Amino acid sequence: MKPIVRLRGASFTYPGVHVPALHGLDFEVRHGEVIAVTGPIGAGTTTLLLVAAGFAPRLTGGTLAGERESLVARPGIVFATPWTQLTGLCHSVFAEVAFGPASHGVPRERVLAAAQRAMRQAQVEHLAEREPSTLSGGELQRVIVASALALEPDLLALDDPAAELDPAAADALYALLREVAEAGAAVLVATPDVERAAKAATRALLLERGRVVRDGTPTEVLA
Amino acid sequence: MSAVAAAAGFPVRWEGVRFGYTGTDVLHDVSLAIGAGESVALLGPNGAGKTTLTRMLMGLARPRAGRVSVGDWDVAAKRPHEMARRVGYAFQHADQQLFARTVADDVAFGPQRLGIGADQVSDVLRELGLAEVAGRHPYDLPAPLRKLVSLAGVFAMQPGVLVLDEPTAGFDRDLRGRVVGALRRRSEAGATVIAISHDLALVRAVAQREVVLEQGRIAADRRVSPSP
Numbered sequence: 001m002k003p004i005v006r007l008r009g010a011s012f013t014y015p016g017v018h019v020p021a022l023h024g025l026d027f028e029v030r031h032g033e034v035i036a037v038t039g040p041i042g043a044g045t046t047t048l049l050l051v052a053a054g055f056a057p058r059l060t061g062g063t064l065a066g067e068r069e070s071l072v073a074r075p076g077i078v079f080a081t082p083w084t085q086l087t088g089l090c091h092s093v094f095a096e097v098a099f100g101p102a103s104h105g106v107p108r109e110r111v112l113a114a115a116q117r118a119m120r121q122a123q124v125e126h127l128a129e130r131e132p133s134t135l136s137g138g139e140l141q142r143v144i145v146a147s148a149l150a151l152e153p154d155l156l157a158l159d160d161p162a163a164e165l166d167p168a169a170a171d172a173l174y175a176l177l178r179e180v181a182e183a184g185a186a187v188l189v190a191t192p193d194v195e196r197a198a199k200a201a202t203r204a205l206l207l208e209r210g211r212v213v214r215d216g217t218p219t220e221v222l223a
Numbered sequence: 224m225s226a227v228a229a230a231a232g233f234p235v236r237w238e239g240v241r242f243g244y245t246g247t248d249v250l251h252d253v254s255l256a257i258g259a260g261e262s263v264a265l266l267g268p269n270g271a272g273k274t275t276l277t278r279m280l281m282g283l284a285r286p287r288a289g290r291v292s293v294g295d296w297d298v299a300a301k302r303p304h305e306m307a308r309r310v311g312y313a314f315q316h317a318d319q320q321l322f323a324r325t326v327a328d329d330v331a332f333g334p335q336r337l338g339i340g341a342d343q344v345s346d347v348l349r350e351l352g353l354a355e356v357a358g359r360h361p362y363d364l365p366a367p368l369r370k371l372v373s374l375a376g377v378f379a380m381q382p383g384v385l386v387l388d389e390p391t392a393g394f395d396r397d398l399r400g401r402v403v404g405a406l407r408r409r410s411e412a413g414a415t416v417i418a419i420s421h422d423l424a425l426v427r428a429v430a431q432r433e434v435v436l437e438q439g440r441i442a443a444d445r446r447v448s449p450s451p
Binding site: 040041042046080081083084130131134135136137138139142159160163164165166167168169170192 | 244247267268269270271273274275315316318319365366367368388389392393394395397398421
């Protein structure tokens with residue numbers, strides 16, 4: 001099967017700076033993979049997600065050098081700052097989760113079905129009527145995951161998505177990521193929690209100073 | 224590291240507190256007393272009411288019934304900016320606290336507003352390993368470092384009560400170690416510390432007491448010994 005994303009000798013530099021945040025990237029992402037991306041703070045894990053999903057430089061500005069081939073049609077992303085992803089326009093969690101597919105012009109019946117399925121997957125059905133601004137940090141993080149899933153992404157990138165979750169919810173989220181990948185999507189998840197990531201990932205990347213220094217099985221890379 | 228500047232701790236108390244968002248009760252008749260100088264971890268599943276409970280200490284959430292006090296202050300009679308003289312609150316979402324153009328200016332903002340001078344700002348930046356980024360814009364830093372900057376801003380105000388909501392979420396071992404050291408030094412100096420956290424390594428390192436909240440009620444309250 002053809003990779004959904006392929007990077008060859010790729011470097012990315014944010015606007016206004018001279019030092020690339022990422023350089024020498026050579027890797028492929030395939031459907032069905034859960035790739036754990038880890039490394040020290042500032043190593044470039046967040047930027048790698050943005051580049052792989054096609055959000056950088058398209059939304060961030062900056063310069064991407066080298067080759068990036070992509071078949072990604074519906075990227076989904078969960079930022080490490082989930083509160084920045086609320087629309088600010090919706091007065092219920094259900095409306096918030098449905099907002100993404102609705103704004104893409106998806107027919108109403110499919111929007112409702114996608115939102116309901118995503119909320120069930122992220123275990124936030126009980127929050128459907130809540131005002132999003134009253135959610136706790138962990139609840140909000142799961143709602144944003146649901147919002148990303150409602151878009152039915154073919155590539156899902158998540159930046160430390162369990163940082164604010166209690167241990168049971170974190171385990172459930174990583175199990176869900178496996179299910180999403182097994183259903184055909186590619187999943188990239190950046191996290192410092194290598195123990196939990198190792199259980200869920202099919203592959204891992206270790207970054208240091210903007211370079212991928214290890215690429216292999218979670219056991220090889222995260223040991 | 225020399226002794227840190229910290230105000231003497233205050234006891235805090237919730238008495239018969241109830242709170243609800245529209246149509247949803249979050250806290251049910253919660254009573255809890257924390258002694259001056261205690262280090263307490265507030266634990267429990269997502270949505271249990273931990274953040275709401277602690278926001279009451281700043282007057283950012285007002286109980287529907289019951290009373291909240293910090294030392295001899297009834298929080299109901301105070302505005303949030305007045306409570307800031309006793310309670311330093313590090314929000315779960317650090318970006319809600321950062322707005323200055325440099326890390327140093329952001330950390331200095333609180334002490335300046337409280338009129339306690341900004342002498343200790345450089346000490347706190349050094350203590351948390353942020354001196355090298357003091358001149359950077361906070362939003363040019365990775366999310367975990369922004370969170371550390373927000374903690375520095377709270378520490379620099381030298382509050383008698385420190386309330387930290389998930390202070391190490393997203394942190395690696397190195398950053399967590401910096402926070403653990405800073406909390407231990409403030410606890411030794413007499414500050415009251417309340418930390419909401421799912422980070423068991425942090426809890427084990429600093430907590431003398433664990434209070435578990437479940438579905439808006441206290442489900443457990445136990446003394447523990449911090450690991451060395």
